[in-house]
Amino acid sequence: MSEFREITMARPDDFHVHLRSGTMMQEVVRLTRPWRRALVMPNLEKPILTAEDALRYHDEIERAKRTHGVDFEPLMTIQITKDTSSDIIHRARIDGKVLAGKVYPRGLTTNSEFGVVDYPKELYSTLLTMEETGMVLSLHGEKPGTFSLDRERAFLETLSWIIEHFPRLKIVLEHITTAASVGFVMHGPPTLAATITPHHLYLTLDDVIGTTLRPHNFCKPIAKYPHDLRALRSALTSGNPRFFAGTDSAPHSRERKECDHGCAGIFSAPTALSLYLDAFEEEDAFLIASPFLNEYGARFYGLPPIPDQRWIQLQKKTWNVREMETRCGVKIFTANEMGDVHWNVLAS
Ligand code: NCD
Ligand code: ZN
Numbered sequence: 402m403s404e405f406r407e408i409t410m411a412r413p414d415d416f417h418v419h420l421r422s423g424t425m426m427q428e429v430v431r432l433t434r435p436w437r438r439a440l441v442m443p444n445l446e447k448p449i450l451t452a453e454d455a456l457r458y459h460d461e462i463e464r465a466k467r468t469h470g471v472d473f474e475p476l477m478t479i480q481i482t483k484d485t486s487s488d489i490i491h492r493a494r495i496d497g498k499v500l501a502g503k504v505y506p507r508g509l510t511t512n513s514e515f516g517v518v519d520y521p522k523e524l525y526s527t528l529l530t531m532e533e534t535g536m537v538l539s540l541h542g543e544k545p546g547t548f549s550l551d552r553e554r555a556f557l558e559t560l561s562w563i564i565e566h567f568p569r570l571k572i573v574l575e576h577i578t579t580a581a582s583v584g585f586v587m588h589g590p591p592t593l594a595a596t597i598t599p600h601h602l603y604l605t606l607d608d609v610i611g612t613t614l615r616p617h618n619f620c621k622p623i624a625k626y627p628h629d630l631r632a633l634r635s636a637l638t639s640g641n642p643r644f645f646a647g648t649d650s651a652p653h654s655r656e657r658k659e660c661d662h663g664c665a666g667i668f669s670a671p672t673a674l675s676l677y678l679d680a681f682e683e684e685d686a687f688l689i690a691s692p693f694l695n696e697y698g699a700r701f702y703g704l705p706p707i708p709d710q711r712w713i714q715l716q717k718k719t720w721n722v723r724e725m726e727t728r729c730g731v732k733i734f735t736a737n738e739m740g741d742v743h744w745n746v747l748a749s
Contacts, residue, residue, distance in 0.1 A: 412437035412713045413694035417647030428729040430465040433670045436473040443480040444512040452497030476500045482515040483523035487530040494534045501537040506545045510621040518545050532570040542574045553622050554581045576649045578622045580632035594701045596647025599676035600667045603736040616658045617732040621665040638686035645698035648673040652731045669734040675744035713749040
Protein backbone atom coordinates (compact mmCIF):
# COMPACT_ATOMS: atom_id res chain seq x y z
CA MET A 402 0.00 0.00 0.00
CA SER A 403 1.39 3.41 -0.94
CA GLU A 404 1.83 6.34 1.39
CA PHE A 405 0.30 8.96 -0.89
CA ARG A 406 -1.63 11.61 1.06
CA GLU A 407 -2.20 14.11 -1.69
CA ILE A 408 -2.07 13.95 -5.48
CA THR A 409 -2.40 16.42 -8.32
CA MET A 410 -3.30 15.28 -11.81
CA ALA A 411 -4.95 16.45 -15.01
CA ARG A 412 -8.72 16.37 -14.61
CA PRO A 413 -10.15 12.94 -15.43
CA ASP A 414 -12.52 11.90 -18.22
CA ASP A 415 -15.47 9.58 -17.71
CA PHE A 416 -16.18 7.67 -20.92
CA HIS A 417 -19.53 6.20 -19.85
CA VAL A 418 -22.11 8.04 -17.81
CA HIS A 419 -25.92 8.22 -17.53
CA LEU A 420 -27.19 11.71 -16.78
CA ARG A 421 -30.93 11.00 -17.36
CA SER A 422 -33.18 14.02 -17.96
CA GLY A 423 -35.65 16.32 -16.19
CA THR A 424 -35.60 16.42 -12.38
CA MET A 425 -33.28 13.44 -12.05
CA MET A 426 -30.74 15.14 -14.32
CA GLN A 427 -30.64 18.18 -12.03
CA GLU A 428 -29.46 16.01 -9.14
CA VAL A 429 -27.10 13.95 -11.22
CA VAL A 430 -25.38 16.90 -12.90
CA ARG A 431 -25.03 18.66 -9.56
CA LEU A 432 -23.10 15.64 -8.27
CA THR A 433 -21.01 15.04 -11.42
CA ARG A 434 -18.15 17.34 -10.50
CA PRO A 435 -14.55 16.35 -10.85
CA TRP A 436 -14.67 15.34 -14.50
CA ARG A 437 -13.21 17.25 -17.43
CA ARG A 438 -15.33 15.42 -20.02
CA ALA A 439 -18.09 12.84 -19.83
CA LEU A 440 -19.40 10.61 -22.59
CA VAL A 441 -23.15 10.70 -22.08
CA MET A 442 -25.20 7.58 -22.82
CA PRO A 443 -28.32 7.87 -24.99
CA ASN A 444 -30.74 5.43 -23.29
CA LEU A 445 -33.30 7.92 -22.06
CA GLU A 446 -36.93 6.81 -21.84
CA LYS A 447 -37.23 8.52 -25.19
CA PRO A 448 -33.82 7.54 -26.58
CA ILE A 449 -31.34 9.87 -28.30
CA LEU A 450 -31.43 8.61 -31.87
CA THR A 451 -30.43 11.49 -34.13
CA ALA A 452 -28.29 14.63 -34.41
CA GLU A 453 -31.33 16.72 -33.44
CA ASP A 454 -31.97 14.62 -30.32
CA ALA A 455 -28.29 14.87 -29.35
CA LEU A 456 -28.22 18.64 -29.78
CA ARG A 457 -31.39 19.08 -27.73
CA TYR A 458 -30.02 16.81 -25.02
CA HIS A 459 -26.70 18.67 -25.07
CA ASP A 460 -28.60 21.93 -24.45
CA GLU A 461 -30.48 20.42 -21.53
CA ILE A 462 -27.20 19.25 -19.98
CA GLU A 463 -25.61 22.68 -20.50
CA ARG A 464 -28.55 24.36 -18.78
CA ALA A 465 -28.30 22.00 -15.80
CA LYS A 466 -24.56 22.62 -15.61
CA ARG A 467 -25.09 26.37 -15.51
CA THR A 468 -27.73 26.03 -12.79
CA HIS A 469 -25.37 24.04 -10.59
CA GLY A 470 -22.05 25.64 -11.52
CA VAL A 471 -20.59 22.44 -12.93
CA ASP A 472 -18.19 22.52 -15.86
CA PHE A 473 -17.49 19.09 -17.39
CA GLU A 474 -17.79 18.93 -21.17
CA PRO A 475 -20.54 16.54 -22.29
CA LEU A 476 -19.53 14.30 -25.22
CA MET A 477 -22.57 13.07 -27.06
CA THR A 478 -23.73 9.65 -28.27
CA ILE A 479 -26.71 8.34 -30.20
CA GLN A 480 -28.30 4.97 -29.80
CA ILE A 481 -27.81 2.70 -32.80
CA THR A 482 -30.83 0.58 -33.70
CA LYS A 483 -31.84 -1.46 -36.72
CA ASP A 484 -33.45 1.72 -38.08
CA THR A 485 -30.34 3.93 -37.87
CA SER A 486 -29.75 4.97 -41.49
CA SER A 487 -26.53 6.05 -43.11
CA ASP A 488 -27.91 9.58 -43.32
CA ILE A 489 -28.57 9.63 -39.55
CA ILE A 490 -24.95 8.64 -38.89
CA HIS A 491 -23.52 11.25 -41.26
CA ARG A 492 -25.69 13.99 -39.79
CA ALA A 493 -24.93 12.93 -36.23
CA ARG A 494 -21.21 13.13 -36.95
CA ILE A 495 -21.32 16.47 -38.74
CA ASP A 496 -24.25 18.43 -37.27
CA GLY A 497 -24.52 16.77 -33.87
CA LYS A 498 -20.81 16.38 -33.09
CA VAL A 499 -21.67 12.89 -31.92
CA LEU A 500 -18.61 10.90 -30.92
CA ALA A 501 -20.03 7.41 -30.47
CA GLY A 502 -22.98 5.22 -31.35
CA LYS A 503 -24.17 2.92 -28.58
CA VAL A 504 -25.74 -0.46 -29.16
CA TYR A 505 -27.79 -2.12 -26.43
CA PRO A 506 -28.76 -5.78 -26.23
CA ARG A 507 -32.52 -5.89 -26.71
CA GLY A 508 -34.44 -6.23 -23.47
CA LEU A 509 -31.45 -6.84 -21.18
CA THR A 510 -30.98 -3.50 -19.46
CA THR A 511 -32.59 -0.12 -18.72
CA ASN A 512 -34.51 1.28 -21.72
CA SER A 513 -33.16 -1.31 -24.13
CA GLU A 514 -36.32 -2.14 -26.05
CA PHE A 515 -34.75 -0.70 -29.23
CA GLY A 516 -31.69 -2.86 -28.72
CA VAL A 517 -30.22 -5.32 -31.18
CA VAL A 518 -30.28 -9.11 -31.21
CA ASP A 519 -28.72 -10.10 -34.53
CA TYR A 520 -25.82 -7.84 -35.53
CA PRO A 521 -25.15 -9.19 -39.06
CA LYS A 522 -28.84 -8.94 -39.96
CA GLU A 523 -29.74 -5.68 -38.21
CA LEU A 524 -26.57 -3.58 -38.34
CA TYR A 525 -24.34 -4.54 -41.29
CA SER A 526 -24.70 -1.35 -43.35
CA THR A 527 -24.88 0.86 -40.24
CA LEU A 528 -21.54 -0.43 -39.02
CA LEU A 529 -20.05 0.21 -42.47
CA THR A 530 -21.13 3.85 -42.26
CA MET A 531 -19.84 4.17 -38.71
CA GLU A 532 -16.50 2.84 -39.87
CA GLU A 533 -16.43 5.28 -42.81
CA THR A 534 -17.36 8.30 -40.71
CA GLY A 535 -15.14 7.50 -37.73
CA MET A 536 -18.03 7.18 -35.29
CA VAL A 537 -16.86 4.97 -32.40
CA LEU A 538 -18.97 1.87 -31.73
CA SER A 539 -19.82 1.68 -28.05
CA LEU A 540 -21.05 -1.75 -27.05
CA HIS A 541 -23.07 -3.11 -24.20
CA GLY A 542 -21.61 -6.56 -24.73
CA GLU A 543 -24.23 -9.06 -23.62
CA LYS A 544 -25.98 -11.54 -25.87
CA PRO A 545 -29.77 -11.72 -25.60
CA GLY A 546 -31.21 -15.19 -25.23
CA THR A 547 -28.34 -16.57 -23.14
CA PHE A 548 -28.16 -17.33 -19.43
CA SER A 549 -27.42 -14.19 -17.42
CA LEU A 550 -23.93 -15.14 -16.20
CA ASP A 551 -22.89 -16.26 -19.71
CA ARG A 552 -24.13 -13.27 -21.69
CA GLU A 553 -20.92 -11.30 -21.77
CA ARG A 554 -18.80 -14.29 -22.73
CA ALA A 555 -21.30 -15.28 -25.44
CA PHE A 556 -21.15 -11.77 -26.87
CA LEU A 557 -17.44 -12.18 -27.62
CA GLU A 558 -18.44 -14.24 -30.66
CA THR A 559 -20.46 -11.30 -31.99
CA LEU A 560 -17.53 -9.03 -31.22
CA SER A 561 -15.19 -11.27 -33.24
CA TRP A 562 -17.58 -10.98 -36.18
CA ILE A 563 -17.62 -7.18 -35.92
CA ILE A 564 -13.82 -6.95 -35.74
CA GLU A 565 -13.42 -9.28 -38.70
CA HIS A 566 -15.86 -7.39 -40.93
CA PHE A 567 -15.04 -3.82 -39.89
CA PRO A 568 -11.29 -3.72 -39.31
CA ARG A 569 -11.08 0.09 -39.18
CA LEU A 570 -14.07 0.58 -36.86
CA LYS A 571 -13.08 1.77 -33.38
CA ILE A 572 -14.89 -0.28 -30.76
CA VAL A 573 -15.28 0.15 -26.99
CA LEU A 574 -16.52 -2.85 -25.06
CA GLU A 575 -18.22 -1.08 -22.17
CA HIS A 576 -18.18 -1.99 -18.48
CA ILE A 577 -16.45 -5.35 -18.84
CA THR A 578 -17.01 -7.85 -16.04
CA THR A 579 -15.20 -11.06 -16.98
CA ALA A 580 -11.69 -12.46 -17.24
CA ALA A 581 -12.70 -13.60 -20.73
CA SER A 582 -13.34 -10.02 -21.84
CA VAL A 583 -10.08 -8.83 -20.28
CA GLY A 584 -8.18 -11.51 -22.23
CA PHE A 585 -10.09 -10.76 -25.42
CA VAL A 586 -9.26 -7.05 -25.29
CA MET A 587 -5.63 -7.67 -24.28
CA HIS A 588 -5.15 -9.86 -27.35
CA GLY A 589 -7.43 -7.82 -29.60
CA PRO A 590 -6.51 -5.33 -32.33
CA PRO A 591 -5.57 -1.71 -31.61
CA THR A 592 -9.09 -0.68 -32.71
CA LEU A 593 -10.57 -2.39 -29.64
CA ALA A 594 -10.68 -0.95 -26.10
CA ALA A 595 -12.73 -1.45 -22.93
CA THR A 596 -14.03 0.62 -20.07
CA ILE A 597 -13.83 -0.56 -16.47
CA THR A 598 -16.29 0.74 -13.87
CA PRO A 599 -15.40 1.42 -10.23
CA HIS A 600 -18.12 -0.89 -8.90
CA HIS A 601 -16.86 -3.89 -10.85
CA LEU A 602 -13.52 -3.41 -9.08
CA TYR A 603 -15.22 -4.20 -5.76
CA LEU A 604 -18.25 -6.41 -6.33
CA THR A 605 -18.77 -10.07 -7.05
CA LEU A 606 -22.11 -11.81 -7.48
CA ASP A 607 -22.02 -12.61 -3.75
CA ASP A 608 -22.38 -8.88 -3.04
CA VAL A 609 -25.63 -8.92 -5.00
CA ILE A 610 -27.29 -12.19 -3.99
CA GLY A 611 -24.84 -13.98 -1.67
CA THR A 612 -26.73 -13.48 1.59
CA THR A 613 -29.66 -11.12 1.21
CA LEU A 614 -30.70 -9.45 -2.02
CA ARG A 615 -28.80 -6.19 -2.48
CA PRO A 616 -30.66 -4.21 -5.14
CA HIS A 617 -28.24 -1.27 -5.00
CA ASN A 618 -25.41 -3.56 -6.10
CA PHE A 619 -27.47 -4.79 -9.04
CA CYS A 620 -26.33 -3.56 -12.43
CA LYS A 621 -25.83 -4.85 -15.92
CA PRO A 622 -23.66 -6.64 -16.68
CA ILE A 623 -24.02 -8.17 -13.24
CA ALA A 624 -20.85 -8.62 -11.13
CA LYS A 625 -19.38 -12.10 -11.59
CA TYR A 626 -16.84 -14.42 -9.92
CA PRO A 627 -13.86 -13.54 -7.69
CA HIS A 628 -11.45 -14.55 -10.48
CA ASP A 629 -13.21 -12.09 -12.81
CA LEU A 630 -12.76 -9.32 -10.27
CA ARG A 631 -9.06 -10.15 -10.02
CA ALA A 632 -8.74 -10.05 -13.82
CA LEU A 633 -10.41 -6.62 -13.92
CA ARG A 634 -8.01 -5.32 -11.29
CA SER A 635 -5.06 -6.64 -13.26
CA ALA A 636 -6.37 -4.96 -16.45
CA LEU A 637 -6.82 -1.76 -14.45
CA THR A 638 -3.24 -1.75 -13.30
CA SER A 639 -1.67 -3.20 -16.46
CA GLY A 640 -0.87 0.18 -18.00
CA ASN A 641 -2.41 -1.12 -21.23
CA PRO A 642 -3.87 2.04 -22.78
CA ARG A 643 -6.84 0.15 -24.19
CA PHE A 644 -8.39 -0.05 -20.71
CA PHE A 645 -9.72 3.23 -19.39
CA ALA A 646 -12.28 4.81 -17.07
CA GLY A 647 -16.01 4.69 -17.76
CA THR A 648 -18.02 4.76 -14.56
CA ASP A 649 -21.41 3.62 -15.91
CA SER A 650 -22.85 5.72 -13.12
CA ALA A 651 -26.56 4.94 -13.61
CA PRO A 652 -28.96 6.48 -11.08
CA HIS A 653 -32.43 5.15 -10.31
CA SER A 654 -34.71 6.32 -7.53
CA ARG A 655 -34.86 4.11 -4.45
CA GLU A 656 -38.46 3.17 -5.32
CA ARG A 657 -37.35 1.85 -8.69
CA LYS A 658 -34.48 -0.14 -7.16
CA GLU A 659 -36.17 -1.53 -4.05
CA CYS A 660 -39.14 -3.29 -5.65
CA ASP A 661 -40.20 -6.22 -7.75
CA HIS A 662 -38.64 -5.82 -11.21
CA GLY A 663 -36.06 -3.43 -9.74
CA CYS A 664 -33.93 -1.51 -12.26
CA ALA A 665 -30.32 -2.33 -13.03
CA GLY A 666 -27.85 0.46 -12.41
CA ILE A 667 -25.40 1.73 -9.78
CA PHE A 668 -24.99 5.43 -9.07
CA SER A 669 -21.37 6.30 -8.45
CA ALA A 670 -20.89 9.84 -9.81
CA PRO A 671 -19.86 11.36 -6.44
CA THR A 672 -17.59 8.49 -5.36
CA ALA A 673 -16.23 6.97 -8.59
CA LEU A 674 -12.98 8.88 -8.68
CA SER A 675 -12.20 8.08 -5.07
CA LEU A 676 -13.00 4.40 -5.62
CA TYR A 677 -10.74 4.16 -8.66
CA LEU A 678 -7.90 5.73 -6.65
CA ASP A 679 -8.45 3.34 -3.75
CA ALA A 680 -8.30 0.36 -6.11
CA PHE A 681 -5.05 1.59 -7.65
CA GLU A 682 -3.61 2.13 -4.21
CA GLU A 683 -4.70 -1.29 -2.97
CA GLU A 684 -2.99 -2.85 -5.99
CA ASP A 685 0.16 -0.81 -5.43
CA ALA A 686 -0.14 0.71 -8.89
CA PHE A 687 -0.85 4.33 -8.11
CA LEU A 688 1.28 5.62 -10.98
CA ILE A 689 -1.13 4.13 -13.53
CA ALA A 690 -4.10 5.98 -12.01
CA SER A 691 -3.54 9.26 -13.81
CA PRO A 692 -3.16 7.89 -17.37
CA PHE A 693 -6.08 5.48 -16.84
CA LEU A 694 -8.22 8.41 -15.73
CA ASN A 695 -7.16 11.22 -18.02
CA GLU A 696 -5.09 10.00 -20.93
CA TYR A 697 -5.83 6.55 -22.39
CA GLY A 698 -9.50 7.13 -23.18
CA ALA A 699 -8.93 10.52 -24.79
CA ARG A 700 -6.18 9.04 -26.90
CA PHE A 701 -8.37 6.14 -28.03
CA TYR A 702 -11.25 8.45 -28.93
CA GLY A 703 -8.82 10.74 -30.76
CA LEU A 704 -9.75 13.75 -28.65
CA PRO A 705 -7.38 16.68 -28.94
CA PRO A 706 -5.40 17.60 -25.85
CA ILE A 707 -6.92 20.66 -24.21
CA PRO A 708 -4.35 23.47 -24.05
CA ASP A 709 -5.75 25.06 -20.88
CA GLN A 710 -6.09 21.74 -19.08
CA ARG A 711 -6.92 22.31 -15.45
CA TRP A 712 -5.56 20.26 -12.62
CA ILE A 713 -7.37 18.49 -9.87
CA GLN A 714 -5.93 18.13 -6.42
CA LEU A 715 -7.04 15.27 -4.22
CA GLN A 716 -6.37 14.64 -0.59
CA LYS A 717 -6.62 11.42 1.35
CA LYS A 718 -9.24 12.18 3.95
CA THR A 719 -12.22 10.07 4.87
CA TRP A 720 -15.65 11.55 4.24
CA ASN A 721 -19.12 10.07 4.33
CA VAL A 722 -21.64 10.16 1.50
CA ARG A 723 -24.76 9.44 3.54
CA GLU A 724 -25.83 13.06 3.95
CA MET A 725 -25.44 13.70 0.25
CA GLU A 726 -27.47 10.58 -0.40
CA THR A 727 -30.37 11.74 1.73
CA ARG A 728 -30.54 15.00 -0.19
CA CYS A 729 -30.65 13.41 -3.62
CA GLY A 730 -32.75 10.35 -2.76
CA VAL A 731 -30.55 7.98 -4.74
CA LYS A 732 -28.23 5.48 -3.10
CA ILE A 733 -24.61 6.36 -3.83
CA PHE A 734 -22.19 3.50 -4.35
CA THR A 735 -19.36 3.04 -1.86
CA ALA A 736 -17.13 0.06 -1.31
CA ASN A 737 -18.12 -0.30 2.36
CA GLU A 738 -21.32 -0.42 4.37
CA MET A 739 -20.69 2.82 6.28
CA GLY A 740 -20.57 5.04 3.21
CA ASP A 741 -17.01 6.14 3.85
CA VAL A 742 -14.93 7.34 0.93
CA HIS A 743 -11.22 8.02 1.18
CA TRP A 744 -10.22 10.54 -1.47
CA ASN A 745 -11.45 14.07 -1.43
CA VAL A 746 -11.24 16.74 -4.11
CA LEU A 747 -9.37 19.70 -2.62
CA ALA A 748 -9.35 21.91 -5.68
CA SER A 749 -10.09 21.66 -9.37
C1 NCD B 1 -27.75 1.34 -17.14
C2 NCD B 1 -28.90 2.33 -16.88
O1 NCD B 1 -29.52 2.27 -15.83
O2 NCD B 1 -29.13 3.17 -17.76
N1 NCD B 1 -27.83 0.29 -16.17
C3 NCD B 1 -26.83 -0.55 -15.80
O3 NCD B 1 -27.11 -1.46 -15.01
N2 NCD B 1 -25.60 -0.42 -16.22
C4 NCD B 1 -27.83 0.85 -18.54
C5 NCD B 1 -26.61 0.09 -18.99
O4 NCD B 1 -25.54 0.69 -19.15
O5 NCD B 1 -26.72 -1.13 -19.13
ZN1 ZN C 1 -24.35 2.26 -18.98
